[in-house]
Amino acid sequence: MKLTGKRTRLSAAIAAVTVAALSLTACAGGGQSASGTAAGGDSGTLSAWVWPGAMGEDVMSAATTQFASDKLEFNTIGDNFKQKLVTVFTGKSGVPSITGVKGEDMPYFRQQGELFTDLKTLGVDDILAQYPSWKLAEATTADGKLIGLPMDIGPTGLFYRTDVLAQAGLPTDPAEVAAQTSTWEDYFAFGEKLKAATGAFISVSIDDVFTKVMGQSTSGIVGPNGEFQGDSETVKKAWDLSVEAYQRGLVANLVDESPDWASAVSSGKIPTVIGAAWHAGDIKGAVPDTSGKWAVTTTPGGPANIGGSFLTIPAGTANTAEAIKVIRYLLDPKNQAITYTQVGNFPSNAQTLNEPQLKEGDAFFGGQVTAPVFEKAVESMPTKVTSPYESEASAPYTTELINVATQGKDPQQAWTDAVAASKQALAAAQ
Amino acid sequence: MSLTKASATPTALGARLSRRTGRGAPRSVRRGPAWPMYLAISPFFILFCVFGLYPTVYSLVLSFQKWNGLGTPVWVGFQNFIDLFTDETFYLAIRNTFIIFALSTIPMLILALVLAAMLNSSIRYSTLFRIAYFVPNITSVVAMAVLFGSIFGQNFGIANQLLNAVGLDSVPWLTTPFGIQVTVAVLMTYQWTGYNAIIFLAGMQAIGEDIYEAASLDGAGAFRQFWSITLPLLRPTIMFVVVVSTITGLQSFTEAQVLTSSSSTTNPNSGGAGQGGLTMVLYFYQQAFNYNKFGYGAAIAWGVFLIVVVFTIISWRFSPGRNDGKATR
Numbered sequence: 001m002k003l004t005g006k007r008t009r010l011s012a013a014i015a016a017v018t019v020a021a022l023s024l025t026a027c028a029g030g031g032q033s034a035s036g037t038a039a040g041g042d043s044g045t046l047s048a049w050v051w052p053g054a055m056g057e058d059v060m061s062a063a064t065t066q067f068a069s070d071k072l073e074f075n076t077i078g079d080n081f082k083q084k085l086v087t088v089f090t091g092k093s094g095v096p097s098i099t100g101v102k103g104e105d106m107p108y109f110r111q112q113g114e115l116f117t118d119l120k121t122l123g124v125d126d127i128l129a130q131y132p133s134w135k136l137a138e139a140t141t142a143d144g145k146l147i148g149l150p151m152d153i154g155p156t157g158l159f160y161r162t163d164v165l166a167q168a169g170l171p172t173d174p175a176e177v178a179a180q181t182s183t184w185e186d187y188f189a190f191g192e193k194l195k196a197a198t199g200a201f202i203s204v205s206i207d208d209v210f211t212k213v214m215g216q217s218t219s220g221i222v223g224p225n226g227e228f229q230g231d232s233e234t235v236k237k238a239w240d241l242s243v244e245a246y247q248r249g250l251v252a253n254l255v256d257e258s259p260d261w262a263s264a265v266s267s268g269k270i271p272t273v274i275g276a277a278w279h280a281g282d283i284k285g286a287v288p289d290t291s292g293k294w295a296v297t298t299t300p301g302g303p304a305n306i307g308g309s310f311l312t313i314p315a316g317t318a319n320t321a322e323a324i325k326v327i328r329y330l331l332d333p334k335n336q337a338i339t340y341t342q343v344g345n346f347p348s349n350a351q352t353l354n355e356p357q358l359k360e361g362d363a364f365f366g367g368q369v370t371a372p373v374f375e376k377a378v379e380s381m382p383t384k385v386t387s388p389y390e391s392e393a394s395a396p397y398t399t400e401l402i403n404v405a406t407q408g409k410d411p412q413q414a415w416t417d418a419v420a421a422s423k424q425a426l427a428a429a430q
Numbered sequence: 431m432s433l434t435k436a437s438a439t440p441t442a443l444g445a446r447l448s449r450r451t452g453r454g455a456p457r458s459v460r461r462g463p464a465w466p467m468y469l470a471i472s473p474f475f476i477l478f479c480v481f482g483l484y485p486t487v488y489s490l491v492l493s494f495q496k497w498n499g500l501g502t503p504v505w506v507g508f509q510n511f512i513d514l515f516t517d518e519t520f521y522l523a524i525r526n527t528f529i530i531f532a533l534s535t536i537p538m539l540i541l542a543l544v545l546a547a548m549l550n551s552s553i554r555y556s557t558l559f560r561i562a563y564f565v566p567n568i569t570s571v572v573a574m575a576v577l578f579g580s581i582f583g584q585n586f587g588i589a590n591q592l593l594n595a596v597g598l599d600s601v602p603w604l605t606t607p608f609g610i611q612v613t614v615a616v617l618m619t620y621q622w623t624g625y626n627a628i629i630f631l632a633g634m635q636a637i638g639e640d641i642y643e644a645a646s647l648d649g650a651g652a653f654r655q656f657w658s659i660t661l662p663l664l665r666p667t668i669m670f671v672v673v674v675s676t677i678t679g680l681q682s683f684t685e686a687q688v689l690t691s692s693s694s695t696t697n698p699n700s701g702g703a704g705q706g707g708l709t710m711v712l713y714f715y716q717q718a719f720n721y722n723k724f725g726y727g728a729a730i731a732w733g734v735f736l737i738v739v740v741f742t743i744i745s746w747r748f749s750p751g752r753n754d755g756k757a758t759r
């Protein structure tokens with residue numbers, strides 16, 4: 001590695017600069033290494049893309065057997081699922097015949113309805129009534145195409161550790177806990193008692209409260225016509241509750257789902273978690289050693305609506321008749337019931353609620369029958385059709401809330417900054 | 431580097447052939463046409479054009495467009511760049527990147543130099559040590575970042591447990607901006623020190639033994655030899671390492687991304703508390719891949735490129751090795 005002579009050094013510098021440019025683009029391509037197998041259209045194979053936890057393993061293996069003649073194949077794609085899907089759509093190659101679309105990504109894909117098959121043309125009228133109309137609306141494009149059928153919906157509950165609550169001398173029965181935590185104010189008071197007795201927190205981070213309160217409302221930061229409503233009463237209320245939770249010392253100030261979070265949940269330092277039904281799967285995965293010590297009850301301040309994904313058929317799929325059969329099979333009440341017991345995704349199909357599995361106790365939750373908690377939540381759950389720019393417009397609020405919690409920023413100043421930044425982000429995005 | 435090497439090959443080969451035949455350059459044709467040689471070197475250029483040149487040029491085109499990744503791109507001229515120059519978050523990302531760069535590169539280079547000097551002295555099992563120091567460089571950054579996330583966890587991390595054990599307070603490593611920057615810098619130092627030490631070592635071994643022998647005869651001790659012989663003769667290597675470290679350091683991404691990642695869908699890849707871990711490349715990634723602003727993302731990428739070019743030139747101009755030709759004359 002002797003670099004002598006001006007010329008060598010110059011070329012070394014040029015090479016180095018080139019490497020810089022290349023590694024930048026390599027980075028840009030980093031998310032694009034999708035390994036799409038069989039293209040949907042031209043071969044006899046049906047490929048289906050899902051992410052880990054999208055549905056029960058048993059459902060997928062049963063479907064593979066059921067549709068063996070179509071050579072149905074599941075690809076479980078972790079990490080950045082949306083990006084891999086975007087890549088194959090843009091590259092027009094390796095597009096799966098059937099693909100899941102996460103609830104939070106649906107507003108984005110809904111903008112590009114032409115990439116998907118209108119499921120209404122595939123004779124699904126007989127089952128549409130089984131799905132909540134507001135959930136179907138999330139997958140309906142501006143020109144009325146239905147591009148996805150819902151796999152699950154995201155009613156929330158309050159998950160809690162019975163052992164920690166008992167230790168703090170608090171009730172552990174779901175009905176009693178619900179009675180003591182029916183509003184956010186009650187929940188904060190409950191949290192103060194809990195903290196005084198055990199030193200535990202009721203929220204992982206300040207922005208966690210914000211997200212959950214926003215999930216309880218029927219309006220977002222971006223309105224139905226793309227207008228800015230980040231300074232509305234709804235948003236201010238979510239903000240004020242978050243700041244209050246922090247100021248009352250109820251927030252653990254950890255990064256959600258980080259190793260630290262898992263340790264805190266495992267050790268009982270965060271004994272309560274508000275999350276959608278599918279969050280049960282995350283908890284089971286993160287802290288398996290706490291099995292049997294959990295219970296779930298209604299969300300303080302009423303149910304929130306977070307997540308819930310779809311199955312879609314990309315426009316390039318030739319064998320749509322078989323593809324829709326696969327989707328119908330996967331969303332069949334029996335299979336949705338299996339998915340609920342295996343990964344916790346709450347069934348989108350109302351008929352699933354009659355399945356025997358939903359009336360069985362869950363050992364992780366100390367034998368509690370969990371489905372009725374979410375079933376009740378669905379009844380009064382707020383619904384809204386989210387803007388494609390919602391997550392971008394709401395990011396400044398979480399950023400500023402974290403500034404309040406970690407750097408002692410004045411909440412009033414933080415609010416002003418968040419509103420300004422959000423307004424600007426929305427304007428730039430549109 | 432591979433670029434210069436590859437493009438130098440045909441000339442070098444031709445020169446050698448013409449020397450052997452003792453005639454003018456193109457007479458090597460006697461041994462057959464030239465195309466097999468071009469064929470032999472073509473895989474690199476084909477791959478480079480497909481995976482290097484084309485995306486680079488395309489990203490430049492994209493930086494003048496507004497594109498959400500799926501729809502039709504719209505030409506917006508310099509709008510993305512105008513937005514970029516008025517984007518406070520981009521300036522924050524630049525500041526973060528330079529803080530992390532300074533916190534990691536300076537200790538890393540000093541450590542690497544010391545390590546290399548130690549490896550260069552005749553110690554036992556030196557190959558084992560070389561391998562051990564190099565291993566972090568070929569370990570998956572993501573795996574290391576996950577590990578560091580556990581080590582630097584606020585309540586349950588080993589780092590804080592050790593601090594507590596010696597009577598110090600816990601440090602909020604991953605929940606304050608500066609804590610995040612220090613943690614990212616520690617991770618980068620861990621990852622690159624061994625790599626740079628090996629390069630320094632190679633440079634040191636190219637220095638002739640006779641110079642050291644002469645110095646020993648003159649009565650120079652180990653430290654004096656290091657200061658007066660090793661360092662000056664190592665200047666070209668130091669320059670190379672400084673330039674490469676500038677380029678990699680200013681493009682830090684994975685470390686910050688994994689350490690500050692959150693499953694939260696509301697604020698992904700925002701760099702953690704106070705956005706302290708939001709580096710320039712992470713900001714580019716967030717804008718393009720989370721918020722589907724691929725045109726703006728491309729503009730950020732080219733902004734990063736310009737900054738890296740400027741600072742590479744600065745670090746090249748001011749590195750100690752630049753004037754070594756004059757110094758050793």
